[in-house]
Amino acid sequence: MAQAHPYRVPLAVAVLSTPAALVLAVLVIAGALPAAHALGGMAVIVAGMTLLVVWHVTSVRAVTQYVERLRRNQDEARVPDPPAIRSPGLDPDLVSAIADSARERERRRAELRAAAERLQTVLAALPDPLLMLDARGRIAATNPAARQLFGDNLAGRTLPSVLRNPDLLSAVDAVLRDGEAGQNVEFNVHGSVERTFATRVEPLPSPGPDGSAAIVSLHDVTAIRRAERMRADFVANASHELRTPLSSLVGFVETLEGPARGDAEAMERFLPIMREQAERMSNLVEDLLSLSRIELDEHAVPETTAELGPLLGRVVEGLALKAQDKDMAIELSGADALPPVQGDSSQLTQVFQNLIDNALKYGRPGTSVAVRAETPDNGRAVGRHGQTRAVAVSVIDTGEGIPREHIPRLTERFYRVDKARSREMGGTGLGLAIVKHIVSRHRGRLEIASEEGRGSRFTVYLPRAEGAQTGRAAA
Numbered sequence: 401m402a403q404a405h406p407y408r409v410p411l412a413v414a415v416l417s418t419p420a421a422l423v424l425a426v427l428v429i430a431g432a433l434p435a436a437h438a439l440g441g442m443a444v445i446v447a448g449m450t451l452l453v454v455w456h457v458t459s460v461r462a463v464t465q466y467v468e469r470l471r472r473n474q475d476e477a478r479v480p481d482p483p484a485i486r487s488p489g490l491d492p493d494l495v496s497a498i499a500d501s502a503r504e505r506e507r508r509r510a511e512l513r514a515a516a517e518r519l520q521t522v523l524a525a526l527p528d529p530l531l532m533l534d535a536r537g538r539i540a541a542t543n544p545a546a547r548q549l550f551g552d553n554l555a556g557r558t559l560p561s562v563l564r565n566p567d568l569l570s571a572v573d574a575v576l577r578d579g580e581a582g583q584n585v586e587f588n589v590h591g592s593v594e595r596t597f598a599t600r601v602e603p604l605p606s607p608g609p610d611g612s613a614a615i616v617s618l619h620d621v622t623a624i625r626r627a628e629r630m631r632a633d634f635v636a637n638a639s640h641e642l643r644t645p646l647s648s649l650v651g652f653v654e655t656l657e658g659p660a661r662g663d664a665e666a667m668e669r670f671l672p673i674m675r676e677q678a679e680r681m682s683n684l685v686e687d688l689l690s691l692s693r694i695e696l697d698e699h700a701v702p703e704t705t706a707e708l709g710p711l712l713g714r715v716v717e718g719l720a721l722k723a724q725d726k727d728m729a730i731e732l733s734g735a736d737a738l739p740p741v742q743g744d745s746s747q748l749t750q751v752f753q754n755l756i757d758n759a760l761k762y763g764r765p766g767t768s769v770a771v772r773a774e775t776p777d778n779g780r781a782v783g784r785h786g787q788t789r790a791v792a793v794s795v796i797d798t799g800e801g802i803p804r805e806h807i808p809r810l811t812e813r814f815y816r817v818d819k820a821r822s823r824e825m826g827g828t829g830l831g832l833a834i835v836k837h838i839v840s841r842h843r844g845r846l847e848i849a850s851e852e853g854r855g856s857r858f859t860v861y862l863p864r865a866e867g868a869q870t871g872r873a874a875a
Contacts, residue, residue, distance in 0.1 A: 412453045420445045459485045463495055470502045528619050532612040533559060537576060540612045549618075559616075563589070568616075571601045575614050579603075586621070593840045595622045595699050622699045642684065645677035680828075687830040691813070694747065694834060698841040705865040706745040708791060709735040712771060715752045719760065727765045730756065734773035740865040741791050747838045748862070752793065754831040755858050759797035763855070767798040775864075788863035790844070795859075801852035810848060811836035835860075 424442055427433035462483040469480060482495040523530060529546035531539055531554070539562070542554045550562050559572060571583035582602040589595045597618040607613050652670045660666035712735045723730050741748075752771075759769040772794045802810070806817045814829040835858075839846045842862055850856035 412449075412457075416449045416453065417442070417446050456490070459483075459490050463490070463498070466495065467498060470498075528617055530618075531559070531562075531616040532608070532610070533572065533576065533614045533616060534611040535576060535607070535613045537572060540608070540610045546618075565589075568599055568601070571599075572614065572616065575601050575603050593698055593843075595620060596625045597621065620699065623696050626695055626698075642681055645680050648677045649674055684828045684830075687828045687834065690750070691830055691834050691837065694837045694841065698837055701841065701843055702742060702744040702747075704742075704744060705740045706743040706748055707738075708741050708748070708773065708793070708862070709738045711745060711749055712752060712773060712793065715749060715756060716771060719753070719756055722757070723760055723769070726760060726763075728760060728763055729768045730760075730771060731768050732771045732773075735771075737775065738773050738791055739775060741842075741862040742788075742865045743842045743862060744838075747841070751835050751838050751860060752795070754835050755795040755860070758831060758858075759795050759799075759856075762799040763797035764799055770794070770796040772796065788843075790861040791864055793860050793862075794857055796855065796857045798855040801854055802848075802850040802856055803852060804850075807848050807850060811846070 421442055424433065424438040428435050428438045463485070466480070466483055482499045485495055523543045526543060527545055529549050530543045531546055532541040534540045537559050539554045539557050539559065542550075547554060554562065560569060563569075565585070565587040567585045567587055571585045574580040574583055582600060585599045585601070587597060587599065589597060598621045599619070600617045601614060602617070603614045604612055652674050656663075656667060656670060660670070712732055716730045716732045719730060756769060756771065763769055774792050776790070776792055802817055809815045810817075811832045813833045816829050836846055839860055839862075844863060845861040847859045847861070848856070849859075
């Protein structure tokens with residue numbers, strides 16, 4: 401606050417006393433009042449005026465300081481009491497009115513803060529990502545769902561640096577620059593798992609405190625679109641894969657009902673084949689259902705952790721008898737030193753069961769399947785944002801190997817390098833597709849390397865659980 405002028409009180413007293421001084425001077429000149437009496441009267445007048453001016457200036461200063469205090473303490477929960485007013489020139493109700501106005505202002509500010517906090521709580525609880533854009537198309541604010549999807553430090557970035565879809569950017573331009581009404585856009589976000597979003601771009605009625613001019617809401621419709629594709633794929637692929645065993649079963653049933661009716665020898669020969677074809681259909685349906693469940697959840701990263709060492713031990717133990725039947729062995733190494741990974745134990749069990757089972761199917765009798773687990777210091781970065789250190793598990797067989805041109809398509813549904821051999825071994829053509837989708841859901845990587853005549857290596861990289869250390873480091 402500015403300092404009071406040092407001559408303000410004397411100047412005010414002089415101005416206020418001037419009319420009385422002029423009257424006394426006229427009376428003295430006219431001989432109506434002795435000079436001594438006039439001087440005494442003037443002294444009384446000046447003293448009274450000085451007292452009144454000092455009271456008034458002090459009161460005005462107190463009011464000014466009170467207003468300044470209210471201005472400086474805008475966040476005070478309690479409005480301070482107003483000062484006492486002694487000046488007869490100021491209405492005491494003035495300060496009370498100022499205090500009442502300040503209390504009303506604080507009440508309204510508290511209501512606004514509470515409303516803003518409620519709004520922030522609602523936005524934070526929304527499962528859909530939200531991006532608040534300013535008039536230049538820069539991100540002004542986000543909710544936790546958006547930060548989880550796109551990473552932190554989004555504020556101040558341009559929308560194209562986060563989402564580069566041309567249709568979305570055109571919709572934002574139409575809303576921000578052309579003043580059009582809300583726009584709807586559906587587009588795909590490519591990454592370790594492709595996701596589909598139905599997006600709404602809506603202008604705000606007025607700019608927000610942070611400069612927000614429009615809101616972009618993204619609704620994940622990946623599961624819906626995937627379910628639509630899965631229904632179509634299921635009909636096409638299942639009908640194709642079921643047709644052969646079903647035709648065989650129908651043929652055998654017709655034979656046993658017709659020419660071979662009552663023929664015990666034919667029945668003994670046909671029934672094992674019919675059982676095999678029925679089991680093949682059962683395995684196919686089970687794998688299809690398993691793949692459908694996995695694909696529906698693929699966009700949702702597992703929130704639990706899994707102990708990979710004991711899990712691998714259980715899988716190897718469960719397949720030991722199958723290995724013995726082929727005169728093969730399974731050698732597990734490095735499992736004791738593994739840190740926990742972020743993942744679903746049941747699905748990871750399925751991954752390694754499929755990989756080791758395939759190695760036993762295609763490995764040469766008398767050889768071993770090596771299951772090697774490690775935590776490489778220079779391993780691949782995996783995880784939701786590709787920044788998490790990985791745990792690597794390799795399944796290595798000594799078999800015929802896979803021709804190089806087939807490797808990129810191995811994880812496609814129903815793709816087989818040797819269709820006849822695969823069906824002969826009971827394969828459904830879905831095992832590696834299941835592995836790929838589970839690994840994708842875990843935001844990991846699957847690498848395949850093979851050399852014809854020497855065998856194949858399937859390596860799964862999975863993200864370590866947050867804060868996990870290796871078994872040796874933690875010991």
